Amino acid sequence: FDCRKDTLWKYKEFMPVDESKIVSLDEGGTPFCKCEKLGKDLGVELYVKVEGSNPTGSFKDRGMSVGMTKAMELGVDTVGCASTGNTSASLAAYAARAGLRCIVLLPSGKVALGKLAQAMFHGAEVLSVNGNFDEALDAVTQLALEKHLYLLNSINPYRLEGQKSIGFEIVHELGWNSPDRIILPVGNAGNISAIWKGITEFHNAGYISNKPMMTGIQAEGASPIADAFRKNAMDIIPVKNPETIATAIRIGAPVSSIKALRAIYDSNGYSETVTDDEILAAQLELARKEGIGVEPASAASIAGLKKLVNDGIVDKGEQVVCVVTGHLLKDPNTAIEASTEPIEIEADVEQLKNILLKNK
Numbered sequence: 262f263d264c265r266k267d268t269l270w271k272y273k274e275f276m277p278v279d280e281s282k283i284v285s286l287d288e289g290g291t292p293f294c295k296c297e298k299l300g301k302d303l304g305v306e307l308y309v310k311v312e313g314s315n316p317t318g319s320f321k322d323r324g325m326s327v328g329m330t331k332a333m334e335l336g337v338d339t340v341g342c343a344s345t346g347n348t349s350a351s352l353a354a355y356a357a358r359a360g361l362r363c364i365v366l367l368p369s370g371k372v373a374l375g376k377l378a379q380a381m382f383h384g385a386e387v388l389s390v391n392g393n394f395d396e397a398l399d400a401v402t403q404l405a406l407e408k409h410l411y412l413l414n415s416i417n418p419y420r421l422e423g424q425k426s427i428g429f430e431i432v433h434e435l436g437w438n439s440p441d442r443i444i445l446p447v448g449n450a451g452n453i454s455a456i457w458k459g460i461t462e463f464h465n466a467g468y469i470s471n472k473p474m475m476t477g478i479q480a481e482g483a484s485p486i487a488d489a490f491r492k493n494a495m496d497i498i499p500v501k502n503p504e505t506i507a508t509a510i511r512i513g514a515p516v517s518s519i520k521a522l523r524a525i526y527d528s529n530g531y532s533e534t535v536t537d538d539e540i541l542a543a544q545l546e547l548a549r550k551e552g553i554g555v556e557p558a559s560a561a562s563i564a565g566l567k568k569l570v571n572d573g574i575v576d577k578g579e580q581v582v583c584v585v586t587g588h589l590l591k592d593p594n595t596a597i598e599a600s601t602e603p604i605e606i607e608a609d610v611e612q613l614k615n616i617l618l619k620n621k
């Protein structure tokens with residue numbers, strides 16, 4: 262028996278923070294599932310990195326562990342963020358663990374229920390902003406510049422240091438090999454930048470000899486990065502009123518857009534958009550075919566893979582890793598709306614048998 266913990270801190274030599282100050286909930290070491298059925302249908306070798314299995318249910322915990330460790334090192338008393346939901350849930354939990362005051366700004370009415378519940382329950386001061394994520398981020402950045410709080414959005418480089426461990430784990434799990442391609446949803450564009458940083462560091466250290474094509478997927482109504490990629494441009498044109506059912510990535514002016522585009526171009530990668538219908542179909546397919554429950558934004562990676570296979574961008578037989586970023590239960594309303602109502606019955610065996618036979 263070996264009960265050593267598998268967390269991102271197994272790579273602590275690559276984390277530029279004071280080891281004695283670590284704030285951790287055992288984030289990282291998430292499942293890496295081979296998807297035989299879906300992979301066969303698409304003609305690729307498919308793995309899914311299940312980031313919903315982190316302590317608060319999203320990949321943000323990796324960045325927050327390292328970012329909160331830095332906050333402790335700096336001796337701050339208040340941390341804050343703007344968020345489409347997951348960052349606030351994660352920040353609230355890690356601030357509670359660190360014993361710091363926590364302020365979160367959320368776009369009013371556009372945060373999935375599970376995330377809102379987490380931020381409130383862990384004791385964050387939750388401010389509902391009349392505006393979208395981009396506007397909330399501008400406001401909280403101003404507060405940070407005036408030193409009212411330590412900002413833990415992904416513009417904070419220590420967040421990316423933590424999230425680069427997704428890249429570390431993927432190549433580690435493949436036996437120190439890079440997959441042909443990594444596909445992930447892109448919102449504020451921190452995560453694709455972070456994973457590319459991790460891949461590049463392990464490549465430079467000599468652990469891997471090749472690198473994956475970084476492939477960023479955006480929702481059709483919130484796609485400044487994919488739009489720039491289509492024009493082979495390095496700068497984005499912000500989307501004024503971003504809209505998508507995948508509220509996690511409902512972002513019009515990603516702060517890490519230049520880093521993200523550089524990752525995509527330097528890796529010979531790709532960027533594409535998917536519609537809300539394609540996202541919901543992929544979310545359901547992953548849940549029903551492979552048993553992996555993810556929130557809508559996360560399913561953008563699977564929807565993107567399907568589209569890129571159809572368009573001949575992804576080759577047959579490619580080894581592909583899709584990063585699914587958040588847990589199904591983050592957004593229970595969307596899951597319930599996509600499902601049929603339970604059948605009402607009496608606790609009666611004859612009635613039950615009839616239903617089982619009828620539905621066979």
Ligand code: F0G
Nearest residue numbers: 344345347348448449450451452586587
């Ligand atoms: N998937 C999920 C589930 C997310 O919550 C986010 C971002 C992304 C993908 C996109 O990652 O921003 O690094 O490109 N959520 C942020 C938040 C914006 O506030 O929780 P990104």
